[in-house]
Amino acid sequence: MLYNNLKLFLFVCLFIVFNLQAQNCNNYIKGRVFDKGTSLPLSFVNILIQESLKGTTSDKDGFFILDNLCQGEIHLIISHIGCDPKKILIDLKKDTLLRIPMSHTLLGAIVVEGEQSSNNYFQSISSLSRTTIENNSNKTLGELIQNESGVNLMKNGSGISKPIVHGLYGNRVKIINNDIIQSGQYWGNGHAPEIDPLSADKITIIKGVSAIEYGAGNLGSVVLLEQQKIEKEPHLHGQTNYTYESNGRGNNVNLRLEKYSKYFAWRINGTLKKYGDKKSSTYFLNNTGYQEANFSLTLQKSWKEKLFMDIYTSTFNTRLGILRGSQVGNITALNIALNAEIPDKTDSLFRYDIDAPKQEINHHLAKLKLKYFFNENNSITFLLSGQLNHRKEFDVRRAGRSDIPSLDLLQHTYNSEFKYTHSFKNLWKFKIGNQNIITNNTNDPNTGILPLIPDYNNWKNGLFSTLSGKINKANFKIGFRYDTELQKVAEISNDLPRRIIRYENNFHNISGLSSVKFNLTSKQSLAINSGYSERNPGINELYSFGLHQGVSGLEEGTLSLKKEKALKNTLEYIWYPSSNFSINTLIYHQSFNGFINLIPKQKENIDGVLVNEIRTTLRGAFPVFMYQQTNANIYGFDISSQFSIRNSFFGLIKYSFLSGQDVKNKIPLIYMPSNSIFGSLKYQINKSNILNKGKFENTEIEINNRFIFEQKNILIGQDFVSPPPSYNLFGLKFSTNLILPNYKIRFFTEFNNLFNVKYRDYLNRQRYFANDLGLSVIIGLNFKF
Numbered sequence: 020m021l022y023n024n025l026k027l028f029l030f031v032c033l034f035i036v037f038n039l040q041a042q043n044c045n046n047y048i049k050g051r052v053f054d055k056g057t058s059l060p061l062s063f064v065n066i067l068i069q070e071s072l073k074g075t076t077s078d079k080d081g082f083f084i085l086d087n088l089c090q091g092e093i094h095l096i097i098s099h100i101g102c103d104p105k106k107i108l109i110d111l112k113k114d115t116l117l118r119i120p121m122s123h124t125l126l127g128a129i130v131v132e133g134e135q136s137s138n139n140y141f142q143s144i145s146s147l148s149r150t151t152i153e154n155n156s157n158k159t160l161g162e163l164i165q166n167e168s169g170v171n172l173m174k175n176g177s178g179i180s181k182p183i184v185h186g187l188y189g190n191r192v193k194i195i196n197n198d199i200i201q202s203g204q205y206w207g208n209g210h211a212p213e214i215d216p217l218s219a220d221k222i223t224i225i226k227g228v229s230a231i232e233y234g235a236g237n238l239g240s241v242v243l244l245e246q247q248k249i250e251k252e253p254h255l256h257g258q259t260n261y262t263y264e265s266n267g268r269g270n271n272v273n274l275r276l277e278k279y280s281k282y283f284a285w286r287i288n289g290t291l292k293k294y295g296d297k298k299s300s301t302y303f304l305n306n307t308g309y310q311e312a313n314f315s316l317t318l319q320k321s322w323k324e325k326l327f328m329d330i331y332t333s334t335f336n337t338r339l340g341i342l343r344g345s346q347v348g349n350i351t352a353l354n355i356a357l358n359a360e361i362p363d364k365t366d367s368l369f370r371y372d373i374d375a376p377k378q379e380i381n382h383h384l385a386k387l388k389l390k391y392f393f394n395e396n397n398s399i400t401f402l403l404s405g406q407l408n409h410r411k412e413f414d415v416r417r418a419g420r421s422d423i424p425s426l427d428l429l430q431h432t433y434n435s436e437f438k439y440t441h442s443f444k445n446l447w448k449f450k451i452g453n454q455n456i457i458t459n460n461t462n463d464p465n466t467g468i469l470p471l472i473p474d475y476n477n478w479k480n481g482l483f484s485t486l487s488g489k490i491n492k493a494n495f496k497i498g499f500r501y502d503t504e505l506q507k508v509a510e511i512s513n514d515l516p517r518r519i520i521r522y523e524n525n526f527h528n529i530s531g532l533s534s535v536k537f538n539l540t541s542k543q544s545l546a547i548n549s550g551y552s553e554r555n556p557g558i559n560e561l562y563s564f565g566l567h568q569g570v571s572g573l574e575e576g577t578l579s580l581k582k583e584k585a586l587k588n589t590l591e592y593i594w595y596p597s598s599n600f601s602i603n604t605l606i607y608h609q610s611f612n613g614f615i616n617l618i619p620k621q622k623e624n625i626d627g628v629l630v631n632e633i634r635t636t637l638r639g640a641f642p643v644f645m646y647q648q649t650n651a652n653i654y655g656f657d658i659s660s661q662f663s664i665r666n667s668f669f670g671l672i673k674y675s676f677l678s679g680q681d682v683k684n685k686i687p688l689i690y691m692p693s694n695s696i697f698g699s700l701k702y703q704i705n706k707s708n709i710l711n712k713g714k715f716e717n718t719e720i721e722i723n724n725r726f727i728f729e730q731k732n733i734l735i736g737q738d739f740v741s742p743p744p745s746y747n748l749f750g751l752k753f754s755t756n757l758i759l760p761n762y763k764i765r766f767f768t769e770f771n772n773l774f775n776v777k778y779r780d781y782l783n784r785q786r787y788f789a790n791d792l793g794l795s796v797i798i799g800l801n802f803k804f
Contacts, residue, residue, distance in 0.1 A: 044089040048109070050117030052081045052097065059598040061121055063666035064099040065716055069106075070760050072714060096758065097121070098717055100669050100703045104150060108252050122148060145170075145659075147222040149247075153801055154754065154767055156260045157271045157292075160194075160216045164242065166725065168657035168673040169226050169605070171692035174783040175570050178294070178309040178339045179211045179378075183782070184226055184240035185607055186653045186677050186691050190557050193233045194242045197331050199386055200234055202432035202458065203408030213335045213382035213408065215313035217260070217273045218288045219244040226589075226605065226657075231483055231530045232452065235502040236554025236583070246331075249277055249284035249319050258803040266771075266795030267308060268369065269294035277317075286317040295371040296340075300777040300793035302365050304785075306343040308373050312336045329388040334381070341376040345571040345788045346415055350633050353640040357740050362789045375413040375421040376568055383407045396443070402436040412568040414638055425568060425638070426471055427463035432456065447488030454481045460558070468638075471565040471574070473510035475558050479503070485532075492538040500530040504555055510562055522562075526555035526582065546591040556580040560615055560646045566638055570784045573634055575620065575645040583648075584612040602660040614651035614681075617644050618689055619739055631739050642739050642787075649683040653691070672698040678732055689737055693730040693745075693781050699723035718755040724748070730781045740787055746778035765801035770794070 052064045060081030067074035068085065070093055077083040090111050098104040102121040109115065145167045155163055161172045161180030171183040184192050194201040194212050197219070201212055216222065223243040230241040257276035263269070270293050277286035292311040297304045315333035344362025347353045356363055386404040393399075412426040438452035458477040462470040485498035508522040530553065536546040563576040587609045595601040619631040620643040632643040655677035663669045674696050679688030701721040730742040754767035775794040779786035 044087060046088045046090060046111055046114055047084055047086040048088060048095075048111070048115045048117060049084045050082070050119055052077045052083070052099070052119045052121055054598050055120035055122050059595075061099055061102070061598055064097060064102075064121070067096045067098075067716070067758060069094040069096050069758065069763075072758060072760065096763070098756075100663060100666065100701070100717070100719075102148075106256075108250070108254070122146075144226065145224050149220045152216055152219060152222065153258075153260055153765075154799065156217055156273055156290075156799065157262045157264050157269060157797060158216070160212050160214050160222070160242075160244075163216055164222060164224055166673070166697045167224055168659045168675050168697075169655075170224060171675075171695070171782060173690075174780065174785070176297075176304070176307050176342055176783070176785045178307070178337075181211055182224075182242055183692055184224065184242075185609065185655065186679055186688075187240070187609075191236060191554065192240055192242065193230070194244070195233055196244050196384065197246055197333075197386065198388060198402060199384060199404045199406070199434055200456070202406045202434075202456075203382055203410070203430055210380075210410070213337070213380055214244060215288070215290050215311070215315070215333070215335055216244065217275070217290050218246070218313070218315045218333060220247040221245045226607075231498050231500040231532055231550070231552075232450070232485065234454070235481060235500060235528050235530055236552050236585075246286075246317060249279055249286055249317070251279050251284075253279060256804065258801060260799070260801050262797055262799040264294070264795055264797045266792055267294035267297045268371075282320075284319040288315045289313065293371065296369050298793050299790035300772075300775045301790070302361055303367060303369060304342055304362075304789055304792075305365055305370070306340040306372075306374055306377070308371055309337060309339045310373070325392050327390045327392075329386070329390075331384070331386040331388075333384045335383075336381050337379070338373055339378045339380075340373040341378070341568065341571070342785055342789055343374070343376070343415075345785065346376050346639055348639050350635055350640045353633055353642075356788055359788075375415045376571075377413050378568075379411040379413075379424075381407075381409045396441060398440050400436070400438040400440075402434070402438075404434040406430075406432040406434075408432070414566070414568055416638070420467075424463070424466055425468050425566070427466050428470070428472060429461050429463070431459045433458075443488075445488070447486065449484075449486050451484045452482070454483075455479065469511055469513065469565055471563055471567055472559055473508050473562050475506060475508040475562075477507075477558070478505040483530075494536040494538075496532070496534040498530075498532040502526075502528045502530070504528070506558065508558065508562060513564055522578075524555070524561075528553035528555060528582065542594065542596050544593045546589075546593075548587075548589045548591075550587050552585050552587075554583045554585070556583070556615055556646075563646070566636065566641060571641060571787075572784075573636070573641045573643045574617070575643065577646045577648070580615060580646065580648050581613050583615050585614075586610045599664070600660075600662045602658075604656065604658050606656045608654040609652065611651045611653070613648050614688075615646060615648050616651075616688065616690070618647055619643070619737075620645040631736070633739075649681050651679060651681055651683075651688055653677065653679045653688070667703055669701040669703065670699065672696070686734055686737070687732045689733060690782065691730070691732065693742075694728040696726045697723070714758050716756050716758055719753070721750075721752040723750045723752070725750075727780065742781045743779035743786060746776060746780075748776060748778075749773040761804060763803040765799075765803075767797075767799045767801075769797040769799070771797065 052061045054061055062077055062079045064077040066083050075083050075085055088111060092110050095107045097119055099121055147163060159180055161182050164170050164182055165172045169185050172180045173183055173188050174180040181188055182192055196214050203213055225241040233241050255278045260273040262271045273290045275288045290313040295308040297307045313335045318330040320328045343364045347356050384406045388402045390398060390400045408430040410428045411424040414425040415421055435455045441449045456479040461474050481502040483500040487496040504526045506524040510520045512518045512520055532550040534548045536544055538544050560580055561576045561578060563574045567574045589605060589607045591605045593603050621629045622632045624630050633640060634643050657675050659673040661671040676694045677692050679691035681688050699721055701719055704718040726747045727745055729745040733742055751770040751773055757764040772794050778791050780791050
């Protein structure tokens with residue numbers, strides 16, 4: 020018996036030794052890493068095998084080799100300063116050759132893959148990678164993109180902001196959330212886009228004129244939030260993001276999971292946020308906390324690479340506090356508040372409680388997208404979606420009625436889209452599409468207050484076509500769009516006796532574009548874009564009447580508004596002599612016939628002099644604004660330059676200049692962005708440093724600075740309060756990655772307004788009453804598996 024057991028033991032040992040010797044560990048992976056935008060090689064790229072922590076770097080020509088590898092599944096992690104990291108699954112069975120494109124940011128833009136690339140090729144774009152989104156998980160969509168050249172924010176406190184691109188905002192800037200035109204954002208300047216940016220893998224700002232595919236009247240540009248296609252990776256992958264922000268004592272948690280299977284590829288994303296009172300450099304901004312709870316689900320399925328289905332659904336839910344000191348009882352108190360250093364009703368106690376005035380918003384979205392490929396050159400896309408937006412706004416009301424909303428709006432929006440794309444063999448591409456949007460907006464009559472926005476139904480139908488191609492070294496694109504819009508409105512009269520007044524408007528709008536891009540050399544390009552667009556007035560511009568609680572002001576629409584007609588021209592020059600340096604210059608001019616904007620309403624005082632109106636109502640005293648129409652010019656330029664030195668230093672500088680003029684009345688346009696400069700310098704510790712030996716990589720230290728000039732292009736008395744002086748904000752960041760066999764952990768710390776500067780921002784409506792945010796320390800952790 021002992022003899023037989025000994026034979027069995029020896030047999031097992033010999034079997035194990037034989038298999039160990041037979042295992043093939045002489046395989047290699049060779050590859051080349053290059054910039055996806057320019058095809059230039061990328062040197063000093065880190066390539067790491069996560070399971071064994073074995074790695075190398077690419078040489079000056081972008082080549083690398085990993086040898087003596089055993090067969091089996093491995094994950095490659097590819098990272099480089101200025102690039103979004105990549106993770107690639109390889110089932111290594113033999114020697115393997117790879118070509119790895121990286122989205123290098125030295126061009127100031129990321130080339131958008133797939134269907135969007137033909138649009139963005141002709142125009143100025145800037146993009147934020149998934150890494151940037153993760154590292155700023157505490158920020159809103161507007162705060163994420165505000166440092167991009169040509170982009171500013173219209174804000175109302177710390178939690179409410181919407182993007183301004185080249186001086187335009189509102190329904191002139193389309194926000195495309197995962198292929199869907201975001202609905203519910205056009206009710207006014209006090210409403211932020213109801214979007215969780217952590218549900219996106221990439222955020223792209225299109226600043227040119229070639230955006231007619233996304234809707235009419237959007238010469239103010241497009242903000243795209245896109246998701247990547249789920250990788251054909253059988254393993255479960257995910258990440259958890261957590262950040263703590265000292266200013267507001269905010270906690271932010273995000274969870275993201277995804278997995279591919281032969282039945283469905285799926286991805287889930289969930290976010291929770293809770294903030295209390297924010298603080299300026301010297302005092303608390305009472306009742307400025309906010310809370311969020313968001314969730315999204317993506318399902319994807321492909322049949323034989325011919326038919327692709329994408330199902331997406333999301334819910335966004337938030338409660339936002341409005342500065343308590345922005346709502347006062349009478350004209351005398353309001354005049355004091357507009358000139359006070361410290362807002363009324365300010366105390367030194369921090370609170371998480373959110374009281375009136377406040378907002379509560381719920382936004383739900385569901386989308387079905389089908390794309391069928393006839394062959395590699397022809398495809399059709401069908402999209403169907405629905406959105407529900409429910410907004411409640413609460414005022415400080417008498418007799419204990421503050422819990423009853425003063426505004427209760429429910430909006431249903433239904434989108435459908437059909438698109439056909441044909442690519443010719445000579446690199447020309449033709450695209451035609453149709454979009455339909457139906458909107459139903461109703462008010463809850465139980466508020467006891469006349470609604471700011473009336474009930475309405477809206478039908479939009481658009482048809483567009485584009486043709487693009489290349490002749491020698493020049494790329495061309497032309498496009499045309501035709502839109503119709505039918506508005507049916509039921510408004511309650513403002514005078515007594517109350518009655519229903521019905522309006523019906525039927526608009527027809529056209530848009531067109533012409534673009535050409537010259538490749539002057541292999542490293543220089545010049546692009547010229549011209550676009551014409553017509554935009555009919557929105558419901559809020561025509562029919563608003565009452566307190567817009569989100570901005571603590573009374574707003575009045577103007578029934579006589581006509582179509583807005585705009586012509587925009589841009590000239591863009593890009594020079595990228597190497598992957599280590601680039602410069603991008605964009606010059607633009609926009610001419611408007613019938614420009615619609617919101618301005619302070621004027622009335623005569625007792626001396627017969629026109630002054631900005633302040634009106635007392637049962638709900639308090641408020642400044643009054645009205646929508647007007649005039650002819651206008653907006654022009655400016657954006658310059659950005661980026662560089663890297665010795666694969667250790669990465670710097671960028673961005674400067675934006677803008678001027679807006681009311682040419683009809685020969686006065687400046689009000690509420691135009693101030694000129695600004697943003698710069699940053701990042702140092703990445705090389706592998707020779709002790710911190711990067713072993714499991715640490717991409718240890719970075721960054722200092723940044725944002726300087727906002729004083730807005731001097733405005734007349735005395737044109738606004739309720741004179742523009743604030745210029746200000747200068749410094750920031751500091753530190754981050755490092757810890758790589759383990761099955762995990763990747765990123766730690767980061769950030770200081771905003773490092774020197775606790777006291778300032779007010781011209782485009783923040785809260786600046787009428789209070790200073791902006793003081794020092795904030797952010798500590799974050801990102802865990803990936």
